[in-house]
Amino acid sequence: MLLTRGERRRGVAWGLTSFASIALFVAIAVVALLSWDADGAQSRVFTAYTWRILRFTLWQAMLSTLLSVGLALPVALALARRPDFPCRTWIVRLLALPMGLPVLIGALGLIGIWGRQGLINGLLLTLGLDQPISIYGLSGILLAHMFFNLPLATRLLLAALERQPAEYWLLSASLGMKPLSVFRFVEWPAVKNVIPGIGALVFMLCATSFTLVLLLGGGPAATTLEVAIYQSLRFDFDPPRAVALALLQIVITGVILLAMALLPAPDDQGAASGRTSRRFDGQALSVRLWDSFAILAATVFLIMPLASILAAGLRANLWNLASSAAFLAAAWTSFSIALSAGLLTIVTSLAMIAGREAVADMKKPAASARGFAAMLAGTSSLVLLVPPVVLGTGWFLVLQPLGDVGRFAPLLVAVINMLMALPFVMRVLEPAIETHRQRTARLSASLGLSGPSRLWHIDLPVLLKPLATALSFAMALSLGDLGAVALFGSNDLVTLPWLVYSRLSSYRTNDADGLALMLGIICLLLTILGTTGRRGAENG
């Protein structure tokens, strides 16, 4: 009972407001989908077309997951076994990079390496192999999903290995275990518990992947649900089909989310923290060679597309691009949307946290209050269940009768971006605020500090850093996002990713490369700002 009565009441009010707003925003979209020409849509849920799309969505997600996690395992084992590998710290940092890179830009880099004119096919051609690897279609989608998810899976697996007590490695060396025995008795038991969770996470990311499939897939043979929804609305203007696909999408994500909730959640605590155990096993030359090969192969696989973005971007006339009217206008639009989305995310998460705090502070919260707190937690992740394209589709249908959808587009994109950032921002802010409260709540209450005085003297100085972290992360996510803007992008609404995408579609690849480099650097800087602060917030 550390909050005053007024504080508790305000907390509940804040929580209720944020909950109601989000629930309403999502509900309106879903209801619009459900009520749109219901008969037409229902009869369209299981047509040969939707069936094929569904099958491809799941098939590519499964293959992507198997490849990403399967190939991440030897890399993680090798990195864990070689704490002294040259540049290991930088290699582990490199593993975090694709997560902070806008998907669109990563895709450009991949095309630069694996595309028809790319490095690899050029190499194969000189070797006399005229069967080029195609970056388009299934193989390209798998390649791109591996680029983004293999490093993620590697980090999570590495963290699980590094969480093992240092004594385990000393013991297994002292007992004389060979690599196979170490794998069987130490390494595999350590990773086997996290593999299902990692697999589900990667599967989720691949099943809902939009931008990569839009760029590298397309065509009836290689389209996922998300892209098919987009194409139904944007090109064929067939809302019933979009609705049918959107409903399927919600069912699929619902099932995956349920599976994820039942599996232990992986976390990357420990990875890249610099805590490495000394290893005495696997000193044989063959094991050393194998480990070096695994680490180097993964590193080259990740670095090549990044280098390609840099090289291609530098070939463009960056100064001309940066001072062009199109760039400046798009940058301004992107920045305003990102800042609005970022601030909205912060305000919404603070309101939700206040609501949860108020309930936690009650002496005997009623069942309804406890349910409310749990619901607030669930609401922050609602966007995982109802993906951006589905939300966009719903709102598209709502606004369409009102005339020009474009007028509302910036606001819609900002709100959808906010919902996308919310689960991550909550994960940063909630523990930071909770720790802060645990440290200061009693003292503040006994001194009678509350209201603006507490905010100014006690809360802000400590929470400024996690808040800045959260803001920069949310802004990076919004700046790099193509998914929400894709439905609404037009001559009136051009964000930076949309500009890159349209330059790419009109084959002005040189411009696209230059823009991509600039956008990539901005997003990476914001993400680095975001993630370094996060560690500080959790440790401090």
Place this chain on the structure above:
Amino acid sequence: MADGIKLENVELRLGTTDFRFDCALPSGAVTAITGPSGSGKSTFLNIIAGFEVPDMGRVFVAGEDVTEKHPSERPVSLVFQDHNLFAHLDLFTNVGLGISPSLTLSPEHRKAISQALERVGLGGYEKRLPGTLSGGERQRAAFARALVRNKPVLLMDEPFAALDPGLRISMAGLLLDLHRETGNTVLIVTHDPKELNRLADRALFIEQGQIMLEAPAEEFLGRRDIPSLLEFLSS
């Protein structure tokens, strides 16, 4: 007697700390290793176990030059303060790994494992996971593994530090019993003068990476001329 453990002009630099060890510990004795935190007690043990390789000098264990040998090729068993057992494997497997690191066990081996568990008071616990045991029981299981390994030297790094005082006495009793049965050479790092008194035939005092004193336990406990040792003894 001097073929127990011998460190011959061993020198090692870790970071900015220098270690110099030169000593011969008799076989078949229990030697306690003490000293302030960070003085190099664990490093001393790590050099013998093979987790640190000296920059100079030779290391002999049971009369054999092991300086260049991998930890698994040295005739030693280890007991740490904690995490001696793989938490996801049952006691039988944990002890069995002491006999064969790939767990290829003959029927005699299986019998030996059960007997060792019996000997340390964990008879019938073969299928139990470490998490279901108390701290003392887990250390007993680590002793059982040392028993089946049957190595001439047992290295222990504060094996009882996480246990409460009453338990420490009974564990020390078990350790002494096993020591008398096997006649092995025991090195035990300890922070506790009482434990030293209970267990050790000889004692070593390490400070700032050097052995300041090596003496029979009685003499060791009576020394009053080294200030830091005095501080340790009065703790």
